[in-house]
Amino acid sequence: xxxxxxxxxxxxxFGTTSVLEDLSLSVEEGQVLSIIGPSGSGKSTLLRCATxxxxxxxxxxxxxxxxxxxxxxxxxxxxxxAELQRIRGMFGLVFQNFNLFPHYSVLKNVMEAPMLVQKxxxxxxRAEAMALLxxxxxxxxxxxxxxxxxxxxxxxxxxxxxxxxxxxxLFFDEPTSALDPELTGEILRVIxxxxxxxxxxxxxxxxxxxxxxxxxxxxxxxxxxxVEQGDPREVIDHPTQERTIQFLRRLQEK
Amino acid sequence: MTILTMIAKMSEGLGRTCxxxxxxxxxxxxxxxxxxxxxxSKNRVVSAITKxxxxxxxxxxxMLQLLAVTYGPxxxxxxxxxxxxxxxxxxxxxxxxxxxxxxxxxxxIESISRGQDEAAEVLGYSRFQCFMRIILxxxxxxxxxxVTNEVVTLxxxxxxxxxxxxxxMFTIGKQIANSQTSFMPFVIAGVFYxxxxxxxxxxxxxxxxxxxxYR
Ligand SMILES: Nc1ncnc2c1ncn2[C@@H]1O[C@H](COP(=O)(O)OP(=O)(O)OP(=O)(O)O)[C@@H](O)[C@H]1O
Ligand SMILES: [Mg+2]
Numbered sequence: 269x270x271x272x273x274x275x276x277x278x279x280x281x282f283g284t285t286s287v288l289e290d291l292s293l294s295v296e297e298g299q300v301l302s303i304i305g306p307s308g309s310g311k312s313t314l315l316r317c318a319t320x321x322x323x324x325x326x327x328x329x330x331x332x333x334x335x336x337x338x339x340x341x342x343x344x345x346x347x348x349x350a351e352l353q354r355i356r357g358m359f360g361l362v363f364q365n366f367n368l369f370p371h372y373s374v375l376k377n378v379m380e381a382p383m384l385v386q387k388x389x390x391x392x393x394r395a396e397a398m399a400l401l402x403x404x405x406x407x408x409x410x411x412x413x414x415x416x417x418x419x420x421x422x423x424x425x426x427x428x429x430x431x432x433x434x435x436x437x438l439f440f441d442e443p444t445s446a447l448d449p450e451l452t453g454e455i456l457r458v459i460x461x462x463x464x465x466x467x468x469x470x471x472x473x474x475x476x477x478x479x480x481x482x483x484x485x486x487x488x489x490x491x492x493x494x495v496e497q498g499d500p501r502e503v504i505d506h507p508t509q510e511r512t513i514q515f516l517r518r519l520q521e522k
Numbered sequence: 523m524t525i526l527t528m529i530a531k532m533s534e535g536l537g538r539t540c541x542x543x544x545x546x547x548x549x550x551x552x553x554x555x556x557x558x559x560x561x562x563s564k565n566r567v568v569s570a571i572t573k574x575x576x577x578x579x580x581x582x583x584x585m586l587q588l589l590a591v592t593y594g595p596x597x598x599x600x601x602x603x604x605x606x607x608x609x610x611x612x613x614x615x616x617x618x619x620x621x622x623x624x625x626x627x628x629x630x631i632e633s634i635s636r637g638q639d640e641a642a643e644v645l646g647y648s649r650f651q652c653f654m655r656i657i658l659x660x661x662x663x664x665x666x667x668x669v670t671n672e673v674v675t676l677x678x679x680x681x682x683x684x685x686x687x688x689x690x691m692f693t694i695g696k697q698i699a700n701s702q703t704s705f706m707p708f709v710i711a712g713v714f715y716x717x718x719x720x721x722x723x724x725x726x727x728x729x730x731x732x733x734x735x736y737r
Contacts, residue, residue: 319644353646361644367637371659371736380655385646415737426641433645 270332272297272437272468273318273359277339278327280313280492287313289492291327295437298466302479302500305489306515311472314489315439318470319361320352331358332436357386360430364442366422368414368429374401375410378429386433393432400428404458420451424458437468444475456482476519480504488512523702529710531698535691536714541608542615542680542690543718547673549616554623561628572624579621585685588614592686607688619676626668630661663733670726677718681711 273295280288287310295301303311316322318329320336324344329337336355337344346352368377378397382388401407404424414422423443430438440459444452456478462469463482473479479486479500486500488507496509507513561572579587591614595601604610634657642652681692691714695707 321640321643356644356646359644361641363637363641365637367635367641369638369641369656371663381645381647384651384655413736429645 270297271295271330272299272332273470274328274330275314275318276328276330278314278317278329279325280310280317280322281325287492288317288324291492291494293487293494295468295470297436297468299485300463300467300469300471300483301485301487302483303470303472303487303489304474304476304479304504304515305495309489310492311489312441315361315441315470315472319359319439320356321361331355334358357433358436360433360435360438362423362427362430362438362440362443365446366414366419366426368422368426370414373411373413374406374417374425377414377425378432381429382432397428397432400431401425403461404428405454418451419447420454423447423455427455427458437470438462440469440471440473442472442474444473474519476504476516488515490515523698523704525706525710528695528698528702528704528707532691532695532707532710532714535689535694538608538683538688538690539680539692542611542683542688543676545612546615546619546676549612550619550623553616553620555627557620557624558627558631561624562631576621576624579618580625584614584618584679584682587618588682588685590614591617607683607686611683611686611688615676615679619672622672623669626665626672627661629668630665631657633664634660666726666730666733670723670730673722673726674719677722678715681715 271294273293275291275293278288278291278293279286291310291314293301293314303314305311313322317324323346324337326339326342326344327337328335328339329344334351334355335347336352337346339345347355369380372380375394375397378400379390379393382393382396383390398407398410401410404427406421406424406428409417409421409425414425417425423446427438427443443459444455447455452475456475459469459471459478460482471479471483481500483500485497486503487497488495488503488509488511490511496503496507496512503512504516507516557572557576560568561576563569563572588611592607592610593603596603638656639652642656643649647656680690683690684693684696687693692711695711699705699707
């Protein structure tokens with residue numbers, strides 16, 4: 269198996285607070301990795317660095333051997349814009365609050381980026397977008413506008429929008445946190461199906477049972493560092509670090 | 523002088539009134555966007571200068587600005603005052619309205635959730651594509667009611683051009699009122715502005731309706 273994503277010695281601070289400290293992580297092709305940890309531990313910041321929404325202070329960021337950022341003397345030096353744009357085509361990101369474009373129909377939300385950014389043929393993109401919506405159980409919503417959909421439906425559209433770019437890896441930042449409990453199941457089912465198709469995914473989540481079932485690897489973060497990682501059943505059912513034990517116990521009490 | 527003659531005389535200024543109205547919109551609507559973007563610039567100097575521009579133009583009377591643009595060059599540089607005052611009038615109006623539109627645009631742009639830019643960025647939209655396709659269309663919809671307010675005000679503000687004796691409808695009306703010691707020209711002007719604004723409300727209402735297909 270080859271490394272799809274590699275993050276080496278990532279450091280990130282905001283103002284005077286250090287948010288990520290010497291954090292390293294790698295994801296192999298076809299792997300599903302879950303990131304768990306308390307609020308403020310830097311999970312979103314890590315995803316934002318990986319998706320180029322934030323710049324790292326130090327460390328490497330490498331997709332399939334292509335350097336988006338390379339550590340030179342403790343500072344991250346980013347690749348030129350054209351190279352970063354090429355690398356952006358390799359990943360997708362699904363947000364907690366969907367961030368659909370409200371003035372576009374569902375279909376246009378899914379179709380525009382492939383046509384505009386990847387310059388693909390309209391008829392081909394349309395066929396693929398319709399197939400994705402079908403897969404998400406939303407074929408009949410193609411002409412609806414986001415405000416007409418439930419949160420769960422909106423999140424499925426945003427997953428379809430990300431998949432339409434044919435990314436090699438998909439990041440999820442708490443994809444079910446903005447949803448009513450009865451709607452989280454439909455999103456988790458979609459992610460589970462993607463996992464069965466060997467889609468490479470990195471998922472930040474507070475759904476422990478889901479993380480344990482669906483992922484191949486679990487990372488527990490606290491205060492900007494990885495405290496514990498490994499097989500999900502090991503980490504979640506038999507944590508060894510005091511911090512992990514505390515976190516999981518508190519989650520169970522809720 | 524009969525009412526009909528008054529109307530006929532005042533109508534000679536209608537072309538100029540409409541010129542102020544349309545030319546001001548033509549220049550100030552885009553200029554306002556430039557000002558708004560400069561105001562939101564990350565460069566502190568640029569945004570501070572723009573902020574000062576906006577607060578001076580919004581904080582002083584349009585009448586003073588008309589006088590300053592029309593006669594300023596004469597007092598400052600001894601330049602002659604143009605006979606045809608359309609150019610200074612439009613400059614003053616456009617600069618003034620651009621300041622108001624800029625603040626409306628800025629509010630509209632800032633009200634679009636940050637997350638949408640980020641979604642577009644990750645999908646590979648350039649900043650320009652994101653602005654033109656994602657942000658701007660939504661801004662237009664959100665600010666339409668505030669823009670309508672400004673446009674309605676502009677219709678009435680065209681009468682300010684009398685301060686520099688620009689021969690638009692109201693200026694002529696005021697002259698007739700003086701020479702004939704009659705109040706009638708003001709009534710005629712009032713009816714005219716009211717009808718003009720009814721047309722503005724109709725047109726802007728059409729725009730709002732066209733953009734009501736999403737929320
Ligand atoms: N743009 C920013 N400016 C300043 N501080 C920030 C910024 N973004 C995040 N932080 C800080 O960085 C820390 C990590 O935040 P982050 O959002 O990555 O945590 P998280 O693990 O995703 O938490 P949650 O589970 O609540 O989403 C927090 O202390 C947060 O206040
Ligand atoms: Mg977060």
